Amino acid sequence: xxxxxxxxxxxxxxxxxxxxxxxxxxxxxxxxxxxxxxxxxxxxxxxxxxxxxxxxxxxxxxxxxxxxxxxxxxxxxxxxxxxxxxxxxxxxxxxxxxxxxxxxxxxxxxxxxxxxxxxxxxxxxxxxxxxxxxxxxxxxxxxxxxxxxxxxxxxxxxxxxxxxxxxxxxxxxxxxxxxxxxxxxx
Amino acid sequence: xxxxxxxxxxxxxxxxxxxxxxxxxxxxxxxxxxxxxxxxxxxxxxxxxxxxxxxxxxxxxxxxxxxxxxxxxxxxxxxxxxxxxxxxxxxxxxxxxxxxxxxxxxxxxxxxxxxxxxxxxxxxxxxxxxxxxxxxxxxxxxxxxxxxxxxxxxxxxxxxxxxxxxxxxxxxxxxxxxx
Numbered sequence: 001x002x003x004x005x006x007x008x009x010x011x012x013x014x015x016x017x018x019x020x021x022x023x024x025x026x027x028x029x030x031x032x033x034x035x036x037x038x039x040x041x042x043x044x045x046x047x048x049x050x051x052x053x054x055x056x057x058x059x060x061x062x063x064x065x066x067x068x069x070x071x072x073x074x075x076x077x078x079x080x081x082x083x084x085x086x087x088x089x090x091x092x093x094x095x096x097x098x099x100x101x102x103x104x105x106x107x108x109x110x111x112x113x114x115x116x117x118x119x120x121x122x123x124x125x126x127x128x129x130x131x132x133x134x135x136x137x138x139x140x141x142x143x144x145x146x147x148x149x150x151x152x153x154x155x156x157x158x159x160x161x162x163x164x165x166x167x168x169x170x171x172x173x174x175x176x177x178x179x180x181x182x183x184x185x186x
Numbered sequence: 187x188x189x190x191x192x193x194x195x196x197x198x199x200x201x202x203x204x205x206x207x208x209x210x211x212x213x214x215x216x217x218x219x220x221x222x223x224x225x226x227x228x229x230x231x232x233x234x235x236x237x238x239x240x241x242x243x244x245x246x247x248x249x250x251x252x253x254x255x256x257x258x259x260x261x262x263x264x265x266x267x268x269x270x271x272x273x274x275x276x277x278x279x280x281x282x283x284x285x286x287x288x289x290x291x292x293x294x295x296x297x298x299x300x301x302x303x304x305x306x307x308x309x310x311x312x313x314x315x316x317x318x319x320x321x322x323x324x325x326x327x328x329x330x331x332x333x334x335x336x337x338x339x340x341x342x343x344x345x346x347x348x349x350x351x352x353x354x355x356x357x358x359x360x361x362x363x364x365x
Binding site: 015016017018025054055056057058059060061064065068069073076077080083084086087088090091092094095096098105106109110111112113114115116117118119120121122123124125126127128129130132133134149152153156157159160161169170171173174176177178179180181182184185186 | 214237242247252256274275278281283293296297298303305310317326329333338344350351355
């Protein structure tokens with residue numbers, strides 16, 4: 001029971017202090033591994049691989065996986081809830097404040113400056129996913145390009161900009177990607 | 187009650203289809219939140235992302251809490267948040283339980299390689315749309331480019347970008363409004 005409680009406390013702390021989302025949880029997980037030995041460094045690497053390629057926020061996936069590994073199904077459930085609780089509380093307060101100050105010119109100005117920058121941040125995040133998806137380990141840049149992936153990417157981008165296909169649900173494109181990946185042995 | 191159910195279902199869908207976490211959820215968010223349910227505009231989504239960068243916690247969860255709160259108050263925030271994490275809990279528990287070597291199966295790896303490419307294409311389309319609607323003036327372009335360089339090439343934390351923009355807005359906000 002006390003280990004279960006420690007698990008919840010550790011993930012609550014992670015949720016409270018990991019600013020920036022996703023892999024920001026990683027240093028906390030490494031620390032947990034060293035401090036409690038709930039999982040090995042290798043298991044942590046596997047978790048990251050699973051967390052990166054299954055749906056859902058990576059931080060949440062990691063919490064479920066570690067919780068399950070240490071205390072079973074309930075462990076996974078409560079580790080995840082402990083992780084999201086701090087941000088849930090904080091954001092509810094921020095949202096209340098936003099309702100109040102949204103019309104304030106200073107706040108509006110601030111968001112006017114932030115929005116283009118966030119568009120740049122998202123482009124940067126897209127760029128890093130692009131590198132993982134289109135490149136593989138090799139000595140030179142040219143040799144590392146996975147041409148099948150580049151071709152599939154180009155086809156999908158063109159399809160996404162065609163009028164009749166634009167309205168399709170993203171899941172259709174994800175399914176096409178999965179099937180193409182299997183057929184092309186990517 | 188129906189609204190709460192819709193919130194849960196929309197965020198459950200988003201959580202179930204977001205491969206790669208974080209901003210990879212943007213195409214799904216635009217589809218479910220902006221065009222289908224019209225719970226928020228794409229501008230508001232960017233505001234939420236900006237705040238999510240400097241508050242603790244997973245961005246997907248922060249955004250869910252924001253949208254849920256906007257639609258149906260505190261309960262809405264909680265329901266949307268549970269919706270976005272529920273698929274992960276189910277999927278990861280199953281993977282951890284039954285398929286210890288899930289990621290070693292060859293066709294699973296091929297499928298995920300293809301999915302990653304599809305996710306890239308979806309993000310590209312979202313980014314293009316986002317730039318068209320939010321990056322219009324010269325100083326917008328400058329901010330977007332600097333943000334990209336700082337994070338993608340200099341590998342600094344996005345927190346600096348968001349805080350920097352807040353500071354710039356206090357200094358230049360009035361000038362820009364007049365221009």
